[in-house]
Amino acid sequence: MANIDFTYFYKQKYSNIYEIKCLDYDILISTFNTTERVCKVFEAISANEKYLIVLPEHMNLFNSSVMPLDAQQIHLPSYSDYISLIQFLETLQLDENKKLCIDITGFIIPHILFTIKYLQKRKHIRKLELLYTEPQKYINEENTNFTDYFHNVVQIIGYGGSPNPNSENDLLIIASGYDDSRITDVADKKRRVNNKIQLFGFPSMQADMFQENILKAYKAEVSSEWYKNLDNNLFAPANDPFVAAQTIKEYIDKEKHNNKNFSNIYLAPISTKPHALGMALYYLWENSKEDQPISIIYPVCDKYFGDTTEGISKIWKYDVELP
Numbered sequence: 001m002a003n004i005d006f007t008y009f010y011k012q013k014y015s016n017i018y019e020i021k022c023l024d025y026d027i028l029i030s031t032f033n034t035t036e037r038v039c040k041v042f043e044a045i046s047a048n049e050k051y052l053i054v055l056p057e058h059m060n061l062f063n064s065s066v067m068p069l070d071a072q073q074i075h076l077p078s079y080s081d082y083i084s085l086i087q088f089l090e091t092l093q094l095d096e097n098k099k100l101c102i103d104i105t106g107f108i109i110p111h112i113l114f115t116i117k118y119l120q121k122r123k124h125i126r127k128l129e130l131l132y133t134e135p136q137k138y139i140n141e142e143n144t145n146f147t148d149y150f151h152n153v154v155q156i157i158g159y160g161g162s163p164n165p166n167s168e169n170d171l172l173i174i175a176s177g178y179d180d181s182r183i184t185d186v187a188d189k190k191r192r193v194n195n196k197i198q199l200f201g202f203p204s205m206q207a208d209m210f211q212e213n214i215l216k217a218y219k220a221e222v223s224s225e226w227y228k229n230l231d232n233n234l235f236a237p238a239n240d241p242f243v244a245a246q247t248i249k250e251y252i253d254k255e256k257h258n259n260k261n262f263s264n265i266y267l268a269p270i271s272t273k274p275h276a277l278g279m280a281l282y283y284l285w286e287n288s289k290e291d292q293p294i295s296i297i298y299p300v301c302d303k304y305f306g307d308t309t310e311g312i313s314k315i316w317k318y319d320v321e322l323p
Contacts, residue, residue, distance in 0.1 A: 004285050006245040006278075014315040017044050023317070025129075026098045027051070029115075031106035032058055032073075033306035037133035038106040041315065042071070045131075047101070051088070055079065055108070057306060079108060079304060082157065089115065094123050103131040108304050109269050109276045110156050113296065116280055117158035120322045130318045132273055134239055136311030138178065146179045149302035153189035153268075159280070159296035161287050164263045171195040171255075171262040173234070173248060175279060177271035182299040186268045189297070195262065199247065201238025201272055236278065238271070239316055244278025249286065264293040277318070288323040 014020050021044050028047035030038060032054050042050070052071040056078060074088045094100060100119075104112050119125040138144040170193040176183050187196065234251055236244040252265065267283065269276035279296055287294045 006242040006281060009242045009321060010319040011242065012317045017312065020044050020315055025101040027092060027100045030103040031055065033106045035307055035309050037135055037309060037312045040312065041103060041131065041133050055306065082114060085111065089118055094125060101129045101131060104273050105133045106306055109273065110298055112273060112276060113156050113280045114158055126322050128320055130277065130320055131315065133315045134313035135309030136313050139308055139310055142178055144178060144308050145305055146308060147182060147301040147304055150185055150299055151302065153186050153297055153299050156296045156298050159283055161294040162291050164293040166263045169262055170264045172266045172268065173197045173199055174268045175199040175271035175275040179270055182270045185299040186270065186297065190266060197232065197234055199234040199236060199244065199275065201275060202235040239274050241274040241277035241281060241318060244275045245281040248282045267296045268298065269296065285323050
């Protein structure tokens with residue numbers, strides 16, 4: 001296990017698009033959608049090579065004027081097409097002198113985590129910069145749809161660990177966002193897990209988002225105990241992957257100190273992209289030898305909705321270090 005304090009990792013906040021015009025990279029990677037927080041950030045940042053991953057929902061726009069002219073496009077015919085993603089990542093000419101930035105704002109969560117693990121394992125990347133832009137609001141507030149056509153809860157590729165056949169004291173931590181159906185899907189898949197914890201984004205990105213988040217998570221009705229006792233919940237800022245990772249670490253370390261050793265630990269990122277990144281960082285550092293019973297699971301769907309937000313709030317740059 002790693003002796004690390006994730007809150008020491010560096011992050012920087014930008015208040016608007018004009019402030020990020022100073023950023024300059026060798027390679028910039030983003031995933032396209034039509035929201036301002038993806039398109040305007042992509043246009044504002046300078047890079048020698050700029051790549052846009054185009055998901056199935058936007059395939060009909062690849063010749064459209066909506067697409068930035070200075071972008072090389074990588075088309076993924078399906079959300080589960082990791083072959084095309086791998087082929088693209090293999091083409092990148094990376095070394096310790098190349099400055100790489102990934103804007104995770106438009107990515108779907110499994111692709112974010114897979115890309116980070118692939119760059120670490122196959123490209124031997126140990127440092128990279130990630131961007132995330134907060135929205136001003138979700139289009140339909142707490143009724144915004146993010147996914148549809150669910151079919152299974154699976155382990156995210158590269159985040160499997162070494163499972164323990166003894167499951168008597170398993171732990172499930174769900175980073176719970178607005179997508180209450182997916183929270184239910186994960187909890188149902190792990191219905192026999194006795195220890196279930198929710199990680200909420202607090203403070204939230206906007207003042208009203210925490211209330212909307214709680215209303216949606218409550219709708220999932222996974223466990224009434226989550227709402228009777230605040231000790232059954234974890235809280236970390238919705239925009240901070242490093243505090244999210246540290247919050248998870250401190251909770252698990254505290255339980256171990258109290259002689260409560262978990263047989264298997266399941267992390268389910270169904271909240272913000274920064275919380276998903278936090279779960280990935282916890283896994284990568286705490287399970288660097290891939291010999292711990294820790295895994296990250298995710299409810300796979302056949303449809304993801306990317307164009308769900310309006311406006312641009314704060315822009316964050318995370319300086320990520322990998323083991």
